[in-house]
Amino acid sequence: MLYDWFQHIDFAYPWAFSGFLLLPLMVYWYLTRYTAQQATVMVSSTAFIRKSSSWKKTFRHALLVLRLLAVTCVIIALARPQTRNDEELKMGEGIDIILCLDVSGSMFAQDLLPNRLEASKAVAAEFVDRRPTDRIGVVIFSGESFTLVPLTTDKQILKSQIYNIQRGMLEDGTAIGDGLGVSVDRLKSSPAKTKIIILLTDGENQGGLIDPLTGKDLARAHHIRVYSIGVGTDGYAPMPVPDGMGGAVIRRQKVNIDEKLMRLIAEETGGLYFRARDNESLKNIYGEIDKLEKSKIEVTTLKRYTERFFPFALAAAALLLLEIILRYTLFRKFP
Numbered sequence: 001m002l003y004d005w006f007q008h009i010d011f012a013y014p015w016a017f018s019g020f021l022l023l024p025l026m027v028y029w030y031l032t033r034y035t036a037q038q039a040t041v042m043v044s045s046t047a048f049i050r051k052s053s054s055w056k057k058t059f060r061h062a063l064l065v066l067r068l069l070a071v072t073c074v075i076i077a078l079a080r081p082q083t084r085n086d087e088e089l090k091m092g093e094g095i096d097i098i099l100c101l102d103v104s105g106s107m108f109a110q111d112l113l114p115n116r117l118e119a120s121k122a123v124a125a126e127f128v129d130r131r132p133t134d135r136i137g138v139v140i141f142s143g144e145s146f147t148l149v150p151l152t153t154d155k156q157i158l159k160s161q162i163y164n165i166q167r168g169m170l171e172d173g174t175a176i177g178d179g180l181g182v183s184v185d186r187l188k189s190s191p192a193k194t195k196i197i198i199l200l201t202d203g204e205n206q207g208g209l210i211d212p213l214t215g216k217d218l219a220r221a222h223h224i225r226v227y228s229i230g231v232g233t234d235g236y237a238p239m240p241v242p243d244g245m246g247g248a249v250i251r252r253q254k255v256n257i258d259e260k261l262m263r264l265i266a267e268e269t270g271g272l273y274f275r276a277r278d279n280e281s282l283k284n285i286y287g288e289i290d291k292l293e294k295s296k297i298e299v300t301t302l303k304r305y306t307e308r309f310f311p312f313a314l315a316a317a318a319l320l321l322l323e324i325i326l327r328y329t330l331f332r333k334f335p
Contacts, residue, residue: 143173175208
């Protein structure tokens with residue numbers, strides 16, 4: 001218990017511990033003086049006194065022990081033991097980010113493991129963890145679009161909602177323009193100097209009320225950068241398809257990503273286009289975006305100290321007082 005206590009203690013004046021060198025000198029001085037005071041003349045009539053064992057003889061060195069303990073406490077008190085509490089204040093220029101995720105039926109293709117949607121959810125949650133000071137929101141889209149999480153700094157809520165994204169939450173389709181438009185709407189009134197959208201999809205625009213090019217123009221007008229990600233392998237991908245009897249069969253379906261559109265959206269808003277063909281490349285893409293969009297944060301560390309020397313000073317005084325009382329009462333030497 002005492003060891004654990006000292007593990008959390010700092011000392012303002014650790015050089016004071018050099019005072020422990022006094023302890024062996026005190027012991028040496030005491031033993032030398034004690035030996036000199038012993039009688040050197042043997043008197044036969046008093047031999048029985050030397051052989052008898054009294055409590056005074058047993059505890060004859062107790063005063064020295066009390067003095068040594070008192071000096072030890074004084075040395076520790078002089079070293080000024082303190083407990084430290086560190087507090088970090090983070091100030092700076094954060095970034096507002098919207099994660100715009102495609103949740104259409106094709107996102108359940110299994111060319112990424114276990115499927116495109118689950119892989120995208122996992123890397124999005126990791127990305128959230130790497131942005132401790134930014135506000136992040138989540139917009140999902142398929143045949144329509146809506147805001148799953150408004151801009152927030154609550155990372156637990158963000159990750160919980162990301163992991164809870166399921167198939168069938170929205171009407172099926174791939175309304176890229178709607179997803180982009182809703183994302184822009186969430187960011188356009190933001191006071192942040194830097195605003196970005198990470199747009200992830202695995203298909204071509206189908207349906208929706210807003211044309212993707214209109215969404216792109218809206219993002220550019222509000223100085224919002226769009227990083228677009230196309231998810232899926234080249235050629236064909238295994239896709240679970242209902243078998244009509246309540247189950248599903250795996251069929252290979254062609255991967256159709258409108259890379260030209262995705263690249264145009266990214267380039268004209270000042271962002272970049274990426275292609276994720278497997279889990280590792282998708283993870284690396286989010287890592288690259290994380291490096292490109294760094295927040296300007298100043299971290300100030302405040303160290304608060306609480307003095308802990310008083311108990312040692314009090315113990316030293318109590319030990320010295322006890323020694324004085326015992327020296328002039330129970331251990332008093334009569335001439």
